[in-house]
Amino acid sequence: MFKDSLIELDRTSVLRVTADTMPAMIAYIEADRSIGFLNEEFARRFSVTAEDVAHVSGRNLDQLFPQKTFPGAGDELQTALSGEEVRFAFQLPDAASPRDFEGYFRPHRANSGRILGVVALFTDVTDRKEIDQKLRHQAHDLQRSNAELEQFAYVASHDLKAPLRGIENLASWIEEDLGDKLEGDTRTNMDLLKSRVRRLESLLSDLLAYSRAGRDDNVIREVDTRALVSDLAALISPPEGFRIEADASLPTLVTAQAALTQTLQNLIGNAVKHHPDPAHGLIQVKAASVGNMYEFTVSDNGAGIPEQFRERVFGMFQTLKPRDEVEGSGMGLAIVRKLVERQSGQVWLSENEARGLTVHFTWPAISKESRA
Template sequence: MPNSFGLNRSLGGAIGAIALVSLLSSLALYWTQTQQNDAIEARGRSRQIMSSLDAFRVAMLNQETGLRGYLLTGDDSSLEPYRSGRIALDQTLVDLQRLVTENRTETDLLVQAEDAARHWQTDIGELAVHQMAVSATRDEAVGIEMKGGGKRLFDQFRTRLKAIQDSEEQIFAHQNVVVKAAKRNSLLVLVVGAIITLLICAGMGVAINRLIVQPLVLLAQVMRRLTHRDLDVVVPSIKQRNEVGEMARAVEVFKKGLIELDRTSLLRVTADTLPAMVGYVDHKRRVGFLNNEFSRTFDLGQGDVSEVYGKPLSDVFGSTPFPGARLELETALGGKDTRFEQRLFRPGRPSRDIEAFYRPHRAPNGTVLGVVTLLTDITDRKRMERRLAQQARDLLRSNEELEQFAYVASHDLKAPLRGIENLVSWIEEDLEGVLTGDTQTNMDLLKSRVRRLESLLDDLLAYSRAGRADDQNDAVDTRLVVDELAALVSPPEGFEITADPSLPKLQTPRAPLTQVFQNLIGNAIKHHDRPSVGHVMVAAAPGEGVTEFTVTDDGPGIPDRFFDRVFGMFQTLKPRDEVEGSGMGLAIVKKLIERRGGKVWLSGGEAGRGLKVHFTWPEIALGKHDDTDR
């Protein structure tokens, strides 16, 4: 039996080689990186040691300078460098002892340097300071420093420190060499690993092309010829001892199977796997083929659909006629594709909705030999379509009823509200001169509440109607709209409303966009804490299929935590006794924008003040403004 695992072993070996190269490269990189990191760490330790050695010298020099100043002036404040130098020396010695602990030679040198420094502090520094404090021994104190003992001790610790520094400089230079070598080795490992991997991959590519790709291309050509019933084709690579040869032998088996199967049985095997009714009617209206789906829908009077082959349609489909057996089938036999829907009424069984597609089958010379029929049961789909249509009608009716309810509720409630307002006015007239201050205040509050409720009803009706009957597109100059609104809303004196030159011309419904701008500008004016110097800017930026508008004010702004809340119905952030409003303005804005397929959101202004309202508006841009538009 031919070996069918040659490609597995070859490809597996190549992949294993790549994995091995990758592993070795990774280990080599890890080793070089470890060397480099250790060398970098050693360099850093050398830098710290040399820095601490400098600090050691500076600390001793500061002590010597402070002592000399004190001996010359006798002023105690002159000892400040001396005292700070002692403290700095102690800290520096702690750092140096920690850093050189692993180097025995440097540790010994540091001990000797410290011993010399401590001797200087004890025998020179402390003794001189002590004798200077007594008037009788001040001359002796000056003489201690002048005898030269201090210089000898300074030379001792300087020599030791110099030896430590020379050692660390050699270590630092050596580690520099190690770092450079590690970098060079890392690059070398990467290059060599990449080259080896590329060579293996190139070899794999050549092998795959020769052993797999070319044979598979030939097999694909054979398969295409077999699908065209060219059974004389020779299948290549049958004797190849790998998986491609196994596939070629499978194609050979398939070819032999095609030879053994006739056209009808092959069609049936294929068609019986479909969830639709697939059939063939020849030009004499005889059944050439029916798949098993027909027996589930029609009463064929036979136990197996293969028993009806060759029989006239009228004999096979007796109680329930074949769909479109007259006009549609005749049209298809005339050479034209036909598609239609039909309701099947079956005796003693529920009716079904059928979608049919008939396609002519032609001979090479164009003669129609028959018709391929495809019948699909669409009963469930039709039922769903009817249900969706009914739901759409119900939703439309519900919306109309809701709008009517909102209108009636608003209209019917306004009459008693106006009556209440009139009654309050009459009571005030009847009690004129009698009403006390508190009573008059309560009467004013009652009228204010009535007007507020009437405003709420108006806004509720506006909200229910927002976005309706506004689908007519117009050429809208948004910059001109903002300018018109700036005059329409009548802002307080000193309040500025600016239309940025970025505002475009759009092809969009005018009314809803105008209402959005009006509500946002009006809202900014209403809630501004400094209306006499307030400013609102309306700008735009093009997006993908939308325009993003931004309405920016310099008012008090809104805390971030309320950004989502303000778009709700009847939502206000201040008591309505402070700012008159229904809390519906931004809710209407949100509804108008979302009905157009846009979205709205808030962001904070600059310098902790103001508010930016962003919203997107789908549109067809007509162009940008220039200076001639004004």
């Protein structure tokens, strides 16, 4: 019996030391509203001396703390003493400004179910509320900036295309007016003018596509990725002799169909467009399960990308070849990265053992929206 008492005393001491080191106010109120325990945080927050805090056991709550100063000592504590958990908010005065607190009363029951008392926890949430408010403001600012960027992209893509089409029409009319007189350097310059107009129009379209990438992430459907790759191969319509193979490892996912479709379409289209020998081109698309993600690989037997440029190609408007050699805006991989990262995935490049390049990207086995 004496040994059990010593063990219980030791446990009580450990609990007291633990409670005194916590930044929150912790108390135990007996069923008769007498105080069983207060930690030292009360000495700092209330007009209670350290000596009083250390010797409060058995003293009446209303005697040590007038009801007007002890948070929740009225209806909230009475509700807790009747057996219900209670959460409430309150403020305490401070030298600078009032501090916001969250209060929590939890009933303590005997094995028989009888209420023995209430555990009280008071937590200062002022800093957290300020951070939450700042985050809300930042989220609002970010949302506004994104809306402005999308509006700019729309204006750039839509409104600027009209004068571009006018320039292209003017060039065509000049060609018709000159007829057989259009030759030599004049013909070369006219073709170059029309090519530049088409390139600028493509850049504007891809800029809009980048700004809108991932907007349909909330449309969740079941996607047979093997069938999807086969459909994309037909849609892209590669040159004769170019093979696009969908491996049997490709899974069926419940995911954001539009985002995954655009990702694979961009990668396959890029590999076809930049292949140096299209008549013997080969693209293989595979997948492997990695934890709660799938790692997709799109491999080709093309020229590859030197290691020092493998990060650069994911930037906006980045191309490794002059645009006079290969038409393109340099936005394909930038869009891919944005789409993949919106799905909490990653994308990277590696060199094939024999020849060519492999693009790896991870995609969730179950989309975030589907889990929700």
